[in-house]
Amino acid sequence: MDDRNELLEGLRLDRRPAGTKGRGPGRFVAIGLGALALAAVGVGAVLLWPPAAVPVAYAEVRAPDKAAGAGATxxxxxxxxxxxxxRQATVAAKITARVTEILIEEGLHVKSGQVMARLDDSNTLAALAQARAQLAQAEANRSAARTALRDEEPIFRRREGLSRQGWVSGADLDEERAKYDAALEALSVAEKTLDVARAALAVAERNQEDTIVRAPYDGVITVKAAQPGEVVSPLSAGGGFTRTGIGTLVDMDxxxxxxxxxxxxxxxxxxxxxxxxxxxxxxxxxxxxxxxxxxxxxxxxxxxxxxxxxxxxxxxxxxxxxxxxxxxxxAGGDAGLNGVQKRQGFLVPLGAVSGQGDTAAVFVVRDDHVERRPVALGARDGQSQTVLSGLNAGETVAVGDLSLLRDGVRVVRSGGG
Structure with missing residues (x-):
């Protein structure tokens, strides 16, 4: 009979709403027990298999006087x-012209006044020839004016004497004086014209000299900026086809x-x-x-x-x-060179410092674990870094790949020490 009832009970349809199936306190208890089991497994894994220790070198925090003998700088x-x-200059031409010859290379030592480059001088040579011709013409005009004055002066003096004796009328004397004054003025104009011609020749000679680019002082060429055939100009013309310099000259002294x-x-x-x-x-x-x-x-x-x-x-x-x-x-002692006070703080290797400025920190080793400690940095001395605050003498700091370290990370001394 019992077996028959159990069989009928198993064939009975469950008519409860779908939302009420399986809901009850037993389900939540099972979930909680599962979570606790997983947590226990995780804790056990950490205890049984802790993270691998990071290998680092150890260094002792030293006082400056211990690191360097007394009196040492x-x-x-x-x-x-x-x-x-x-003294460094980009040597450029004073005029705009095409480069015909470059006499420099990188690394070349040059003396003051040495020729660095030559520019196209066809136009300046023509202008120079013209200026010389104009000068010759001005000199000839002055010579003619001097001759005219030399011829006119005795005539005027003779007429002037005869006028005082009454042999020459006042009108004739005035006419001769006008000729004499005109000769004087012509000579003055000729001399001024000669001065202008000389100045024009000086300008033409200067323009001709400007086609030769010279070193302004002793030095070494570090950059060769132009090549034969390129156009150079003291001002940038744009477009990339005009160079503004011949080369860069550096005074190594x-x-x-x-x-x-x-x-x-x-x-x-x-x-x-x-x-x-x-x-x-x-x-x-x-x-x-x-x-x-x-x-x-x-x-x-x-x-x-x-x-x-x-x-x-x-x-x-x-x-x-x-x-x-x-x-x-x-200098070591109570006061350094020029009154600079003796360095304060402690010394650690450069490799023990992580970050710079306000983010600077070191990792102090305590019982095989590291403690990240912010520090204030001072000066460097070779391979050592001065720490002004945050450390004490005798403490041990980690040295190595500090990017692997965090506060509380377990470390092991390199080499198993």
């Missing part, structure tokens, strides 16, 4: 800039470095202060230098002040537009 400030030439120093640190820089320049092309080469001048104006868009740095020794390896880093030096 250290950088009070670092700044980046470029090598520039104080005028090379210096220009850097932009933050106005917050400009008080650490003084005129004639010792400095060291390191070129990006030769990072291991320390070049003795000094502060030439601090430009007395600030760039408000960048909050910087431009500083000029001169080289104490010239070298052929120093080239214009090279990138450079300048370390402004301060």
């Amino acid at each position: 250290a950088s009070s400030l670092d700044a980046s800039g470029y090598v520039v030439a104080r 005028s090379l210096e470095v220009e850097v932009d120093v933050s106005e917050n640190y400009i008080d650490r820089v003084r005129p004639n202060q010792d400095a060291v320049v390191r070129l990006n092309a030769y990072p291991d080469w320390s070049i003795p230098a000094y502060v030439i001048a601090i430009i007395p104006t600030a760039d408000r868009s960048k909050a910087t002040v431009k500083v000029r740095i001169g080289f104490r020794k010239k070298d052929d390896r120093i080239l214009p537009e090279m990138g450079a880093r300048v370390s402004f030096m301060a």
Whole structure:
């Protein structure tokens, strides 16, 4: 009987509304238990298989006096800039003409007055010949005027004497005086005309000389800007068919470095202060230098002040537009060179610092985990960075690929140390 009832119960149709099927507290309990199970599995996976530790090098935070012996000079400030030439010119022609000969190449050393190029001088030669002919004509006219005056003067003097004796009438004397005055005026005009002809000849000779382009000073050609057959002009004519220069000439003895120093640190820089320049092309080469001048104006868009740095020794390896880093030096002791105070703060390797300015930070190692700590940066000294605040001497910082690190990330010392 029981089996028959169970069979009939299984064949009974479920007439409840579709929206009420399966709804009840048991369903929600099952969902909650499933979520808790998944969370437990995740926590267990983290505990049993923690994320791999990031390999980094460790470095100790050092005090400046520990890093450099007493009395040693250290950088009070670092700044980046470029090598520039104080004397650099695009040598151009004074007239518009076609180039007939170019006598320069890049890298050529030239002397002041050396010919760099020659221009078409057919027109200027014709003008010069005309000016010389006009000068010859003016000289001939003056000679004729002098002869006429020389002939007229004794006649006038004789008539003047006879007039005083009463042998010549006043009308005849006036006529002769007019001729004499006309001869004097003709000579004066001839001499002025001669002056004009001489000036015109000087202009023609100057125009002829302007067809020869010469170096204004000793230097090295860095850019060859024109070729034979091209037209050069002192002014840009547009269209790209007219050159405005023959080439760029750089006085290598005028090379210096220009850097932009933050106005917050400009008080650490003084005129004639010792400095060291390191070129990006030769990072291991320390070049003795000094502060030439601090430009007395600030760039408000960048909050910087431009500083000029001169080289104490010239070298052929120093080239214009090279990138450079300048370390402004301060002597050890209570006060540095030119009154710059001894550097404060602590030293860490450059590779331990992430970011710059307000975003600068280091990762301090604590029990195999790192703590991201914002810091205030000072000057660089070679491969070390001065940290003014945010660190203490003896702490350990991570050095390496800092992009892999976050606050709390587990690290392992490179090499298993």
